[in-house]
Amino acid sequence: MTAPTRPIPPVNRRRRFDLRSTALFFVFLAVVLCVLGLAARMVADAVERRPAWMFVLAVLGVAGCVGLRRRIHVARAARRAAAALDEAAREAADELDAPQPRPGRPAVEAVTDRGTLAAAEFGSVADQGATLPVEFETVADQDATVPLEFESGTDYDGLTPEEFEEAVAALCARDGCSAVEVVGGAGDLGADVMALTPDGRRIVIQCKYYDVSHRVGSQDLQRFGGTCYTVHEADVAALVTTSDFTAPALEYAEQCGIVCVDGEALRAWTDGTGPRPWDTAPGGRTAGWDLAGAGS
Incomplete structure (x- = not known):
């Protein structure tokens, strides 16, 4: 049985003339021309009335076109630079991954x-x-941690604040403290030196390297008192300075249990003629030295 075949339409068949489509095209063209003419007339009126403003707008338009073109160039240059960097990184990675020949006797880099x-x-x-x-x-x-070694005859007046912290830490190590650390710096929250006293208590020391004319005030003690026990969990809190303390500072220290060591008491501690800060704290008092500071 033979299947019926469909007639193949001619290839070069011409489209029929459509009057409606042609009329709509010319109407649309007329509307576009009217809109363009109206816009041109408005621009001409604006140029005639305010030529300065139109000149400014024209300059801005030209500048915007130039800026857009430059941005396009910059973006292309950035893409090319990124591609070059990516290629260089891949080449460097390939060089690193490649097996290196092992010399017979490599040198020690020390x-x-x-x-x-x-x-x-x-x-x-x-x-x-x-x-x-x-x-x-x-x-x-x-x-590795370098052991602190106290130098006898230390002149505190010739030290920097950082060297003063190290000197106080060396004093603690000299007098039997263990696990001595100098932790002063940005974000130390008031703790400059931390250690364990010979009887096992945790001591936290803040060092104030001040001139004799600059005394430690109550604000310094308040900032230290807000962190020494709650944040650093100190058993003994001490503030050591090369200067002196104001009366409100000593009063606040006595209320909070902070040992104040002024310049005179520091020299006595250094010479061995005065008590150590943990000796004047609760549980380790020395006769003749009150809680608010020795020799003050």
Whole structure:
């Protein structure tokens, strides 16, 4: 049985003339021309009435076009630079991932207090099969905590505030404190030195390196009193200064249980002729030294 075939329409068949579509096209064209003519007339009237404003608008329009064009150029340049950086990063990563030839005797890269070592004289630790001496430490080994060592005859007047904190910490270590830390700096919340007293109490010290004419006021004590017990969980809180304390500061310290060590008491502590701050705190008082400060 033969299937019926459909007639194939001719390829070059012409479209029939549509009067309605043609009329609508010419109407739309006439409306566009009228709108353009009206806009041109409005622009001409505006130029005639206010030429300065139209000149300013024209300048702004030209500037906007120029700025847009520059932005396009800048964006293209930025894309090209980003692509170049990406390509360079990929090349660097490929170089790092590539296997490096192992030399027969690699040099040890070490930095010491005495300067840079002659790398050719020393092979790697693995090749030598031994540990390098202490004086040939790497940078990572130098990050270990250096034990505090107090120097007798310390002149507090010639120190910087940072050196004063280290000197107070060294005093604590000299007198038997353990786990001594200098934690002063930005965000220390009032704690400059922390340690454990010989009897196991946690002492928190704030250091005030002031001139003799600048006495520690009650505001300094209030800021320290707001954090020493609640934040740092101190058993003993002390404020050590090279200067002196005002009467309101001593009164606040006595109410809050903060030991105040002025310049005279600090020198006595240094010379060993006066008590240590934890000796005057509750539970470790020394006769003749009240809670608000020794020798003040």
